[in-house]
Amino acid sequence: MKHIVLTGGGTAGHVTPNIALLPALRTHNYKISYIGSYHGMEKQLIEEQHIDYFGISSGKLRRYIDPKNLSDPFKVLKGYFQALSLLKKLKPDVIFSKGGFVTVPVILAAKTLKIPAIIHESDITPGLANKIAIPAAYKVCCNFPETLKYLPQGKAVLTGSPIRKELLSGNADAAKSLCHFTSDKPVILSFGGSTGSKVINDALRNILPSILNDFQVIHLCGKGNLDSSLLTLNSYAQFEYAKDELKDLFALSDFVISRAGANSICELLALRKPNILIPLSANASRGDQILNANSFKKQGFSCVIEEESLNGTSLQNAIYEVYKNRNVYITAMEQSLQTDAVEAIVQTIEETISR
Numbered sequence: 001m002k003h004i005v006l007t008g009g010g011t012a013g014h015v016t017p018n019i020a021l022l023p024a025l026r027t028h029n030y031k032i033s034y035i036g037s038y039h040g041m042e043k044q045l046i047e048e049q050h051i052d053y054f055g056i057s058s059g060k061l062r063r064y065i066d067p068k069n070l071s072d073p074f075k076v077l078k079g080y081f082q083a084l085s086l087l088k089k090l091k092p093d094v095i096f097s098k099g100g101f102v103t104v105p106v107i108l109a110a111k112t113l114k115i116p117a118i119i120h121e122s123d124i125t126p127g128l129a130n131k132i133a134i135p136a137a138y139k140v141c142c143n144f145p146e147t148l149k150y151l152p153q154g155k156a157v158l159t160g161s162p163i164r165k166e167l168l169s170g171n172a173d174a175a176k177s178l179c180h181f182t183s184d185k186p187v188i189l190s191f192g193g194s195t196g197s198k199v200i201n202d203a204l205r206n207i208l209p210s211i212l213n214d215f216q217v218i219h220l221c222g223k224g225n226l227d228s229s230l231l232t233l234n235s236y237a238q239f240e241y242a243k244d245e246l247k248d249l250f251a252l253s254d255f256v257i258s259r260a261g262a263n264s265i266c267e268l269l270a271l272r273k274p275n276i277l278i279p280l281s282a283n284a285s286r287g288d289q290i291l292n293a294n295s296f297k298k299q300g301f302s303c304v305i306e307e308e309s310l311n312g313t314s315l316q317n318a319i320y321e322v323y324k325n326r327n328v329y330i331t332a333m334e335q336s337l338q339t340d341a342v343e344a345i346v347q348t349i350e351e352t353i354s355r
Contacts, residue, residue, distance in 0.1 A: 002353060003031040005090060006051075007106045008098030009042035009058070013122060013263045018098050020162035022049055024346045033090055035083060037102045054090075056082040058102040079105035087113055093353050094118065096345075097137075101129045111136035116352045120345070122161060122262035123288040124295060125150055138352055141345055143262055144295050157348050160341035161266035168271065170251030178245060179237035181216045181252070186323060189218045189253035192278075196222015196240075197259060199310055200278055204257065206312040208236060211319060218249055255322055255329075257315075260293035260304075269301055269336060274329035276318045281307040300332030 004025060008014040018034070025032055036042040038055040046053050057078040083106045087095075095110045095117040097103040103119075110117040116138040121130050124144045134140055140151050141159040148156045181187065188211075192200040201221050208217065208230070216235040221227075223240045230236060242249055250256075250271055258264055260279035268275045277296060279289035296302040303322050305314050322329065 001029060001031050002094075003033070003090065003092045004349065005033045005035055005087070005092040005095050005106070006098070007035045007095065007103045008100050009036040009040040009102045010100035012041065012045070013261055014098045014100035014103075015042045015045050016164065017120065017122070017162045017263060018096070019045065019049060020164045021096070021342060021345060022051070023165060024342050025349075028346060028350070033092065035086060035102070035106050040102065042100075042102075054086050056086070056102065056105065058105075076101075076105055080109055083109035084112060087115060094349055096120070096349060097133065098122075099127060099130050104129050104132050107133040107136050116355070118345075118348060118352060120159075120161075121147060121151075122266075123147075124291040125288060127286070127288070139348055141341075141348060143266060143341075144292070146291070146295055157344070159344040159348065160269075161263055162342045162345055163267055163270040165342075167247045167250060167267060170247035170249070172248065172251040175218075175245065175248035175252035178248070179216070179218055179252070181235070181237070185214060185216050185235065186254040187216045187218060187252050188255060188257060188319065189220070189249055190257035191220035191259075192222060193259050193261065193264075196220075196225045197278070198225075199307060200257065200259075201225055203310050203312055203315045205230070207316045207319075208233065210312075210316060212236060215319070215323075218253065220249075255326060257319075260289040260296070262288070262292050265292060265296055265302070266341070269296075269333055272330050272333045274322050274326040275302050276315070276322055277302045277304050278307055278310055279304070299336070301329060301336070303329075 006018045008018050033052045034046045035054050035056060037058040043053060057075045087109055092115060095115055097107055097119045107117045118139045119130055119133055119137045120141040122143055124146050139157055140155045141157045143161050190204055212235045219238040220242055221238055226238055226240060255274040256268055257276045260277040277293040279293040293304045297304045303318050305318055
């Protein structure tokens with residue numbers, strides 16, 4: 001039996017694409033193990049999938065001044081020797097890494113042991129962890145055509161991002177019942193990431209009196225961000241987050257308002273959902289969401305509002321524009337070739353093993 005070690009952690013975006021690969025890997029008869037950090041969010045998510053999980057020491061590599069910069073390199077070094085020991089024991093045929101700082105020692109250890117490693121880069125430009133790991137990788141999969149110029153020639157493979165198949169099988173009637181919605185108005189789904197976004201929440205709630213005559217709104221506002229004054233508002237349903245229900249909410253929605261994290265927008269592409277993207281500003285990130293959003297805008301998949309330009313008026317205008325032209329966005333997404341990432345990545349894994 002072929003044996004693959006998956007790795008990735010730190011955020012859900014570094015874990016859920018690995019989870020999306022599991023059914024296909026099992027179909028191809030792989031034994032699957034996972035290496036992550038001791039107590040990261042990936043531990044629970046992976047153990048729920050009944051996968052053997054191994055924790056190692058993990059340190060964050062920062063671009064800014066922080067006292068932890070003195071100690072974290074030693075955590076990375078410790079993680080390297082732990083990964084080395086684990087890989088010697090597990091003897092995998094291949095490693096697949098979704099990114100995050102915990103993956104750096106794993107990829108470097110795989111290089112030492114001559115185990116081929118495949119990296120997936122979600123964003124247009126590689127993050128710091130992947131920049132360090134790419135020289136040790138055999139192949140680098142990516143989401144965007146623009147990413148190819150940042151990757152070593154001969155290593156880059158344009159695959160898109162693996163999407164959980166269950167997202168494609170939602171039940172709109174179940175979501176309609178959950179939200180107490182009717183069938184006479186289109187549905188907007190808005191979310192700002194796992195913790196929510198205050199700027200998106202505020203802008204959307206400010207225009208509810210104006211748009212609820214024409215739309216119904218599902219609002220995933222983030223933990224602790226429910227507004228009790230809106231609990232009885234007709235055509236509006238707010239939740240802190242959605243897990244198993246998310247596929248049903250997607251099925252019911254006519255279009256989506258979202259941040260521009262790479263995995264989220266690739267899910268919108270796979271679902272053919274017209275969307276308004278509000279990328280995290282460069283002041284609060286390295287600017288990757290802005291690049292992601294502009295790529296989708298250029299390809300005709302999305303309307304983009306920069307966070308600095310977000311207010312009730314700009315959001316309301318975009319909502320009506322996107323809904324009016326929704327079929328134009330859907331047609332552009334239907335013509336995309338970046339929607340079968342799971343098969344493309346598994347094929348890359350198979351080719352790597354048989355090289």
